[in-house]
Amino acid sequence: MSEIPILRIGRVLLVSIQVDMHDQLALALQDELTNRIVHDNARGVMIDISALEIVDSFIGRMLNNIAAMSRVLDAVTVVVGMRPAVAITLVELGLTLTGVRTALDVDRGLALVQRIMAEHGDGPAVLGDGDDAGRAG
Amino acid sequence: MSEIPILRIGRVLLVSIQVDMHDQLALALQDELTNRIVHDNARGVMIDISALEIVDSFIGRMLNNIAAMSRVLDAVTVVVGMRPAVAITLVELGLTLTGVRTALDVDRGLALVQRIMAEHGDGPAVLGDGDDAGRAG
Numbered sequence: 001m002s003e004i005p006i007l008r009i010g011r012v013l014l015v016s017i018q019v020d021m022h023d024q025l026a027l028a029l030q031d032e033l034t035n036r037i038v039h040d041n042a043r044g045v046m047i048d049i050s051a052l053e054i055v056d057s058f059i060g061r062m063l064n065n066i067a068a069m070s071r072v073l074d075a076v077t078v079v080v081g082m083r084p085a086v087a088i089t090l091v092e093l094g095l096t097l098t099g100v101r102t103a104l105d106v107d108r109g110l111a112l113v114q115r116i117m118a119e120h121g122d123g124p125a126v127l128g129d130g131d132d133a134g135r136a137g
Numbered sequence: 138m139s140e141i142p143i144l145r146i147g148r149v150l151l152v153s154i155q156v157d158m159h160d161q162l163a164l165a166l167q168d169e170l171t172n173r174i175v176h177d178n179a180r181g182v183m184i185d186i187s188a189l190e191i192v193d194s195f196i197g198r199m200l201n202n203i204a205a206m207s208r209v210l211d212a213v214t215v216v217v218g219m220r221p222a223v224a225i226t227l228v229e230l231g232l233t234l235t236g237v238r239t240a241l242d243v244d245r246g247l248a249l250v251q252r253i254m255a256e257h258g259d260g261p262a263v264l265g266d267g268d269d270a271g272r273a274g
């Protein structure tokens with residue numbers, strides 16, 4: 001289990017970070033994510049950090065990098081599931097994650113991506129019913 | 138990071154298994170999942186095993202247990218992201234996961250839960266647009 005799975009929900013890619021990140025894993029994740037944004041025609045990247053008890057400057061930089069890469073590929077990055085203690089530490093460390101959108105949980109993250117897509121005149125990120133839940137084609 | 142995050146997508150709970158499972162972690166996951174099904178009024182449980190290169194009898198039994206517990210709480214369990222090699226091994230081991238529904242990926246898993254919910258006369262599992270993506274209240 002050396003890689004982090006990237007799950008597709010409609011036109012949003014979801015990554016749940018559960019393992020300790022190190023340089024190589026972070027690089028592999030960035031590489032895979034950018035490939036998947038292009039391949040899946042994704043408009044949003046959601047990164048769940050609810051399993052993380054600590055977000056240090058390394059993770060903070062990784063989140064900023066992913067957001068910047070996604071942005072140039074026209075996808076919005078939303079960090080979800082941040083623990084209250086993590087928010088306190090981030091601000092104390094001066095890591096305010098500029099350029100990264102946040103949402104309380106996956107549901108609100110999806111809603112945020114949908115709102116941003118609607119502003120850009122895109123269709124829904126996730127279809128509500130029918131057999132194809134948001135598949136592009 | 139001793140626990141596996143349970144992510145809520147509308148009325149579906151998503152669990153992505155990325156770490157090595159052991160007895161205590163499996164029990165904690167079952168405990169937390171059943172609590173969340175009741176608390177979140179969930180109708181579906183999706184378990185992503187795309188990170189697993191091996192599914193042994195322990196994992197197979199855990200998946201069966203989760204499916205059985207969810208069923209008595211009126212929620213359907215869908216295993217998604219199974220690797221081809223895992224499917225071969227499962228059949229060779231005689232672990233055919235009876236009682237567990239499977240889908241190729243998260244999108245199709247969500248569609249399956251939605252279809253089952255529609256058959257039971259429920260609303261959509263995930264709303265397509267608007268600000269509240271499938272929140273119950």
